[in-house]
Amino acid sequence: MRRLTLTAIIGIAMASTGYAQSTQSPLEPKSGSFFETHPITDGNMPTFFSELKAKMTYPLAYDGGDPAAWRERVLPAAEALMLPSEDTVAFKPEVIDQIDRGAFTAMRVAFNITDESRVAAIVLVPEGEGPFPGVLMLHDHGARFDIGKEKWIRPWYDAARLKSTTQWSEKYFSGLFPGEELAKRGYVVVATDALGWGDRAGNGYEAQQALASNLVNLGSSLAGIMAQEDVRASEFVASLPEVDPERVGVVGFSMGAFRAWQVAALSPVVKATVADCWMATYDGLMVPGNNQLKGQSAWYMSHPGLARVMDYPDVASLAAPKALYFMEGVDDPLFPKASVEHAYAKMHTVWDAYNADDMLKTEFFEGGHIFTEDRQKAAFDWLDGQLK
Template sequence: MSTADQPARPSAIAGYEDWPRYVQGQQRYVSATAAAQELSEALGVPAAGPPPDATIDWTETHDGVTTSQLSWQLGFGPRTTGWLVRPAGVYGPLPGLLALHCHGGNKFGGADRLVELREAHPSAAEARAGHYDGRALATEVARAGFAVLAHDTFAWGSRRFDLSQPPWRTASALEARKSQWREDGVVPTDAELYNAAAGFHEDTVAKTAGLLGTSLAGMVAHDDLAALEILASLPEVDAARLGCLGFSGGGGRALTLAALSPRIRNYVVTCMMTTFDSLLPAYLDAHSWLLQTPGLWKLGDWPELTARSGADGFLVQYALADQLFPEAGMRDAHRTLEALHPDGYMGSFWPGGHVFTAGMQNEAITYLAANLGAGSPGARIQSTVPTA
C-alpha cells in the first residue's frame, strides 16, 4: 500500500488542535509569592490572561435556589460551560465558592454532577449516586448562603476532547474494551463509550502536556484560575470572601488553586490527602495524572504543598476505608498538617470508603459558612459528628 492509500491518522488532540500554539504563546501564570510561583512552574500553569466574558445562557429558580448557566471561551479548545447557583431572591454580595468536580473516571460530564438541573444527562445522576451520596453539592452549598460557580475544567464535560475518531493507541485499547462488553452482553451508553476512551486517552493528554512544558494538573489549574476570576467579577459575589471545595480529584484541584491564588481565603479538601511515599508501590496506579505531575515531589510532600497557600484556613476530610489511600498515609499527612498549620488546619476522619457522604458535605458547608461569613437562607444542614 502506498503512502497515499494509507488511512489518515486521526488527531491525537481532536478539538484542541489550537492548544500547542496557545501554550507556546503564553507566559507562566504569575503567583503572588515565590513559594506559589515554584508550584506554578512545576505544574507548568499557563497565564490565563484577562477574565473572559461570560455569557448567561439561561436562568431558572427552583426549590429555593436560582441557577444560571454560563459559558465562556478561553484562548483554546471548546467553549466552557459553568453554572452559577445562589439562594433565590438573595442578590448579595454573597461569599463566593468555586465547586470543583471530581475526576471519577467520568469525563463525558463535568460540573453537571454538582448541580440540580431539570434536564441533566443520566451520567450526572450516576456520578452523584456513586460519589456524592446522591446530592448535588453546588446546589446544597448555595442553599447555605453562597454564590457557587461550578464549571467544566480542561478535558471534562464541555471541555472534553473529541474522541469520535479516537487516535490509534486509544482506539486499539477501546476495541479490547468493546470486545469484553460484547462478551458480557453489555451495550454501553454514549457516556460509557466516551469515558472508556477518555480513560485510555488521558495518557496521550499528559504526554502532550509534558511535551509543551505543562501538565494535566497545570492545564486544569489554568481553567480553574480563569473560573475563579469570573466568580470574583460577578456582582452577586463579595470578592474578599472566596473559597473552594472539592472531592477526590476536585480536592486536589482545591489545594492547588488555594496555593496558586491569594483570592482563596478558605477551602476544603475531601478524600484527597496522603503522603506521596504511601502511594508507593501499591497505590500509585489507582490515581490519575491530576496527582502525579512529574517532578512535583521535589517541592515537598503533598500535605507540605499547603504551606504555599496564603489562605486563612482549610479543612481536610479523610475516609478511613478509602480504597485509593492507605490509612497510614492519611494519618501521616494529618500529623504533618497539624505541625505546619497549628491554627488554620482542621482535619476529620470519617468511616466508609471513597465517597463524599451527606455528613461530610454538611461538615464542609458548615465550616465554609462559618469562616466565610455565609448566612443560611433555606439551609438544609444537620450537625453530623465524624468518627475518628
C-alpha cells in the same frame, strides 16, 4: 595491537560470566541468570522504587523558621512547575440559558477561562440581596467523563446527563446535589468542567495518557492546565457582581479535593477550602497495589519535576494560614490512613508556625471514598463559620 588487546579482554570477561562457550543469544538469559533473579519491573513499578524514594528529600519543604518567609521563597518555584502560563484575557461572561429553581436561579454561563479556552459553567445565584459568599465546586475524576460540573448540580439542558448525575449523586453524595445544597444556604455556586469532562469530554479513560504526553510535548502538562484553569475559575467567582470577593471558598471531592487544596495554595482570592478524600504523601501512595500506580488518571495530579522538590502536603501548606478543612474516610482504599495522618502532621506543623493551627481542620469519617450527607453537613457548617 589495541584491537587485539580489547578482544582478549572481552573474551576473558565472557568466560568469567559463563557466556564464552554458550551458543545462546546474549539477549536470551539462561535459567537462573541475572535477569531472572533481578527483574526490572514489578507490575507498573520499577523494582528499585525504594532507592528512588530515598532520593526524594523535598528540599523546598518547610524546614522551620518563619513560615511566611518560607512561602515567599518557595511559592515562585512551585508556580513555575505547576502553572504553564499567566493568562490575562478578560472573562467576558455570557448567559446561555437559565432556570428558576425557587431558592436559587441556575444559569449556564460561558466565559474565557484561559487565553486559549472558553468554557461553559453552571452558576447558581440564591434569592435575596447580595453580595453573597461564593464557592467554586471542583468535580472528581471517577473514570466517568460524560459529566463534570453536572456531578455537583442537576442539569436542565440534557436528559442523558441528568440521568448520569442522578446515578452519581446516589453513589457518592447520599442522593444530594452538593452545589444546590450550598445555594440553598445562600452561596453563589460555580461549577466548571476540567479538560476531558462534560462539555469538554475527550476520548475516554485510555486516551488520558496520550492527552498528557501531547501536552508535555506542547510545552505544558495536563496537571498544569487543570491547575491554571482552577486558579482562573476562582478569580471568575470573585469577579461576579453577586459575589463578595472577600468571601470566596472552594469545595472538592476526590480529584476535586486535590484541585481544591491546590488552588487554595495558588490563588490569592480563595479564603476557605474543603477537601474530601485527597491527601497523602508520595511515599504512602507510591507503593505496590495502590491505585496511583495505574498511571492514567494520575496524570491530572502529576506536575513534571514537582516531586523532586515538594511532597503533596508541602504544596498544600503553601495555603497556610488560610482556612482549610480536610476530611478522609477511614476505609478509603485509595488513601492509606497512615499516609494521610503523616500528611496531616506535616501540614499542622506549618499552620502551627503561623500560630493558626485552629484554621486547619483535619478529620477522619466512617466510610470510604464518598462525600455523604454527614460529611456535607460538617463541611458546609464549617464554611458558614468561615465565610458568613
